[in-house]
Amino acid sequence: MSDALPPPPGAWRRLLKNRVACASMLLLAGIALLAIFGPAVFSTDPHALSKDQFQEPSGAHFFGTDINGRDVFARVIEGARISLLVGLSGALVSFFVGTSYGMISGYAGGSADALMMRFVEILYAIPRLIIIILVIFIFDPKLKALLADVRGGELVGYSKIIIIIFSLGLIEWLTMARIVRGQVLALKSQQFVLAARSLGQSHFKIIVRHLLPNLVGIVVVYLTLTIPAVILDESFLSFLGLGVQAPQASWGSLLADGALAINPIRSYWWLLVFPAVAMSLTLLAMNFLGDALRDALDPRGRR
Amino acid sequence: MAAFILRRFASMVVVLFFVVTITFFLVRLAPGGPFSRERKIPAAIEKQLLARYKLDGTLWQQYSGYLGDLLHGDLRLSTKFRDRSVNELIAQSLPVSVQIGLAAFLLATAGGVWLGSLAAVRHRTWTDTSAMLGALLAISVPTFVTGPLLVLLFALSLGWLPVGGWTSWKSLVLPAVTLAGPYVAYIARLMRSSMLEVLGQDFVRTARAKGLGDSVVLYKHALKVAILPVVSFLGPLAANLLTGSIVVEAIFNIPGAGGFFVNSIINRDVFLLSGIVIVDCALLVFLNLLVDIAYTVLDRRIKLYE
Numbered sequence: 001m002s003d004a005l006p007p008p009p010g011a012w013r014r015l016l017k018n019r020v021a022c023a024s025m026l027l028l029a030g031i032a033l034l035a036i037f038g039p040a041v042f043s044t045d046p047h048a049l050s051k052d053q054f055q056e057p058s059g060a061h062f063f064g065t066d067i068n069g070r071d072v073f074a075r076v077i078e079g080a081r082i083s084l085l086v087g088l089s090g091a092l093v094s095f096f097v098g099t100s101y102g103m104i105s106g107y108a109g110g111s112a113d114a115l116m117m118r119f120v121e122i123l124y125a126i127p128r129l130i131i132i133i134l135v136i137f138i139f140d141p142k143l144k145a146l147l148a149d150v151r152g153g154e155l156v157g158y159s160k161i162i163i164i165i166f167s168l169g170l171i172e173w174l175t176m177a178r179i180v181r182g183q184v185l186a187l188k189s190q191q192f193v194l195a196a197r198s199l200g201q202s203h204f205k206i207i208v209r210h211l212l213p214n215l216v217g218i219v220v221v222y223l224t225l226t227i228p229a230v231i232l233d234e235s236f237l238s239f240l241g242l243g244v245q246a247p248q249a250s251w252g253s254l255l256a257d258g259a260l261a262i263n264p265i266r267s268y269w270w271l272l273v274f275p276a277v278a279m280s281l282t283l284l285a286m287n288f289l290g291d292a293l294r295d296a297l298d299p300r301g302r303r
Numbered sequence: 304m305a306a307f308i309l310r311r312f313a314s315m316v317v318v319l320f321f322v323v324t325i326t327f328f329l330v331r332l333a334p335g336g337p338f339s340r341e342r343k344i345p346a347a348i349e350k351q352l353l354a355r356y357k358l359d360g361t362l363w364q365q366y367s368g369y370l371g372d373l374l375h376g377d378l379r380l381s382t383k384f385r386d387r388s389v390n391e392l393i394a395q396s397l398p399v400s401v402q403i404g405l406a407a408f409l410l411a412t413a414g415g416v417w418l419g420s421l422a423a424v425r426h427r428t429w430t431d432t433s434a435m436l437g438a439l440l441a442i443s444v445p446t447f448v449t450g451p452l453l454v455l456l457f458a459l460s461l462g463w464l465p466v467g468g469w470t471s472w473k474s475l476v477l478p479a480v481t482l483a484g485p486y487v488a489y490i491a492r493l494m495r496s497s498m499l500e501v502l503g504q505d506f507v508r509t510a511r512a513k514g515l516g517d518s519v520v521l522y523k524h525a526l527k528v529a530i531l532p533v534v535s536f537l538g539p540l541a542a543n544l545l546t547g548s549i550v551v552e553a554i555f556n557i558p559g560a561g562g563f564f565v566n567s568i569i570n571r572d573v574f575l576l577s578g579i580v581i582v583d584c585a586l587l588v589f590l591n592l593l594v595d596i597a598y599t600v601l602d603r604r605i606k607l608y609e
Contacts, residue, residue, distance in 0.1 A: 122318050124539045127583050129546035130564065134326070134580070137568050138333045232445060236550055239447045240565055252445070259451045259554070276448045283443035291439075 011217070014296040021292030024285035031282055035084055038077040046074035047247045057270050064270040066257065072270060075249045076278050082250040083231050083279065086165055090230035093169025095223055098176025099215070103207055105177070106184030117181065120174050128171045129233065133242055135167045136160070160245050164237065168230045176222050183218055187211055217297040224290035228283040235279065251279040304599070311595055315588045322584045323373060326577045327366055333571070356382055356574070369577075378578035383570040389578035392563060397582065399469060400559035403551065404544045406479035411486035411540065416526075416533060418487065419494025423529075424521065426499060435495065438488035446547060450481040450554040467556040474557070482551045486540055493532050501529040527601070534598050538591040545583055 015021050039046075047070065057064040063072035105116040143159040187193065188211070196206050235252025237243035239259075244250045258272030344352075353359040357368060357379065372379060378389035422434040441449075457477060458466040464473050501507060502525055510520045549561030560579055567575040 118314075124542065126322070127542050127546045127580075127587065129549070130580055130583065133565075133568060134329055134576075138329055141333075228443065235445050236447075236546075239445070239550060240553065242565075242568075255445065255448055259447050272448065272451070276444070280440070280444045280448075284439060287439050287443060 011296045015292060018292045018296065020288050021296075024288040024292070027281060027285045028289070031080060031278070031285075032084065034077060035080040038080075039074075042074065042077070046070060046078040046249065063274040064268075066268075066271055072254075072274060075254060076251075076275055079249045079251040079254050079275060080278065080282075082161065082244055082248060083234065083252070084282075086161060086168070086234045086250065087227040087231040089165045090168040090172065090234075091223055091226040093166060094171075094173040094176060094226050094230070095219065097170060098173030098222075099180050099212075099219060101173065102177035102180025103184050103211060103215075106181035107188055107203065107207055107211070109185070109188075113181070113185075117178070120177055123171075123174055129236060132164075132167045132171055132233070132237070133240075136163050136237070136242055139163050139167075157245060157248065160243070161248075164234055164243065168233050172226055172230055172233070176219070176226065179218055179222060180215055183215055184211055187214055217293075221290055221294045221297065224286055224293055228286040228290075231279070231283060251275050255279065307599065308592075308596065311592050315592055318588055319581075319585055323370065323577075323581055324366075326580045327369055328362075330573050330577050331362060331365070356380055358573075373581070378581075379574040381567075381572055381575045383567070383572040383575065389575050392575060393560065393578055393582055396558060396560045396563050399557060400545070400548050400552065400561060401586075402475060403478050403482060403557070403559065404541070404548050406475055407483040407486070407544050407548075408541065410479060410483035411490055411544075412533070412537070414483065414487040415490025416494050416530060418491040419533075420498050420521065420526065420529070422491065422495045423498035423502060431495075434491065438491045441484050441488035442492075446481050446484065446550055447554055449484055450477070450551065453477050453481055454555075467554075469557050469559075474555075478548075478551045478555045478557060481554070482544060482547050485547075486543065490533055490536065490540075493536060494529065497532045498525065498529040501525045504528075531598070531601065534594065534601060537597075538587070538594045541590045542587050545587065 063076060066072055066075070101116065101120075105113045108116075140160055140163050143163055144156055147155045147159050193206060193210060196210050201209075231251070234243055234250060235255060238250050238252030239256040241256075243252055246253070254275035255272065258268075258275055261268040261271040350359070357372075358365065360368070369379070376390070378393065381387050381389055381392055384392060418434055418438070422431040425431050454466055454477065457464045464476050465471075468474060507520060507525055510524045515524075548559060549564060551557070552559040552561040553565070560583070563575060564579045566572070567579065
């Protein structure tokens with residue numbers, strides 16, 4: 001395996017040449033801006049109840065209103081904040097765990113490596129969402145009790161989000177670990193590692209100074225692909241009623257409400273369509289970007 | 304080969320032991336027992352209830368007792384559905400989930416392999432582009448959006464298939480398609496890139512140079528090698544389908560094990576919950592063993608059983 005080389009020069013240029021990737025980046029930047037500054041600009045309270053139930057989209061309510069007369073546009077923006085927060089931080093957690101695990105496994109090699117990879121294989125085979133549900137069910141009340149004492153209990157509402165971020169992050173690291181391990185396995189037999197070793201550098205320093213920088217490309221690619229996976233997982237939890245706590249909304253919980261509003265008698269289509277479009281476009285853009293990054297960093301595999 | 308299977312079987316038992324242990328303690332760690340209600344029940348009655356459901360004694364006694372019962376194939380009684388055993392509930396609900404899962408499994412594998420190979424063979428044509436675009440779209444849209452949309456189209460507008468429930472074979476179609484969708488896409492992507500790599504290899508060129516027809520080269524030579532990444536994904540696929548079926552059962556209102564799982568959490572039905580987790584894991588670990596064996600049979604270059 002000789003494909004574990006530093007990112008080839010011009011990767012960034014190749015990425016910018018890819019029109020789909022550029023469009024994806026622009027779209028993601030737009031969504032991020034909307035999520036960050038949206039509430040300040042539009043200043044509609046996503047939790048404000050009103051008598052205007054099930055209003056169709058109009059100038060007053062861009063995306064219409066829901067069963068409680070809440071503005072769907074404001075709720076989609078709130079959903080973006082929470083979904084993106086969960087996706088980003090969950091992916092970051094998985095990045096830390098996956099990269100360290102993969103590097104240690106690959107660097108150690110031998111029977112330690114075999115054992116560690118067998119463990120990953122076992123985790124792959126376990127129904128992960130079931131374990132996550134179990135973990136949320138057990139630790140959410142505990143964390144709530146813990147947070148109730150901090151800062152007058154204003155953080156209690158966030159306990160479920162925190163649990164979701166950590167449990168999803170701690171479950172989505174497997175692919176990352178496998179890929180990093182493969183790269184390290186190839187890297188560590190190269191001359192510069194041998195040189196560093198013969199200069200008397202410690203294993204820790206070799207890992208951090210020499211191996212890590214060479215892993216940046218591949219790690220970024222899988223980070224880009226982990227974010228949508230985490231967002232999708234969270235949406236499943238919300239759909240089952242185990243995700244973020246009402247009245248907070250994530251794209252998943254909005255979609256769950258929207259899916260229930262589709263029936264033969266009257267379909268309040270805007271409750272499903274707008275969150276679905278927002279979430280699908282974001283995930284699509286992230287997946288596109290991840291694919292494009294992979295192509296840009298690996299010109300040999302370019303097709 | 305026999306030694307390999309035996310070794311894998313042994314590790315399977317170890318995995319299951321860990322699953323049982325972790326599940327047991329996780330579930331027992333959870334706050335609120337199955338009998339804690341808002342109104343306090345008299346101590347004597349509570350004690351009797353706990354004894355009846357074998358929830359008395361120290362945690363260690365309970366654990367060893369539970370292990371013993373499991374070894375006899377007894378998953379104990381459900382605390383919510385009084386007087387019904389977990390075995391009974393699972394025997395009644397799991398076959399439904401398994402049917403949906405199996406249908407989705409076949410659909411995802413066959414559809415994904417076919418679509419991926421097609422895209423690779425027609426590389427850089429509009430077939431390839433649209434197939435991969437569709438695949439990315441299918442991965443990006445959650446099943447609880449595609450499900451209701453499919454219902455809207457095929458059940459409500461066209462009236463071809465039932466909206467939900469579990470009555471005839473027709474009830475199987477929409478849930479299986481909904482569940483399989485993202486995995487058809489995932490396998491197609493996997494298959495395409497693997498096939499593209501294989502089609503560029505020397506043995507394919509040799510086969511072509513010998514004058515073999517396109518379909519022979521594709522199906523007899525290339526597919527055999529290109530399918531390997533897909534085979535190693537089959538284990539995780541089964542795990543994903545199993546959890547995915549929880550969502551799909553909720554969408555289509557199907558009385559499968561998924562519904563019981565979610566309800567058992569809400570009702571703190573400790574033994575039903577652990578029972579479902581344990582049986583699910585056992586099923587998956589067994590499936591993984593089969594996949595491992597299939598892998599060694601398919602790929603002679605790998606000698607796992609050395």
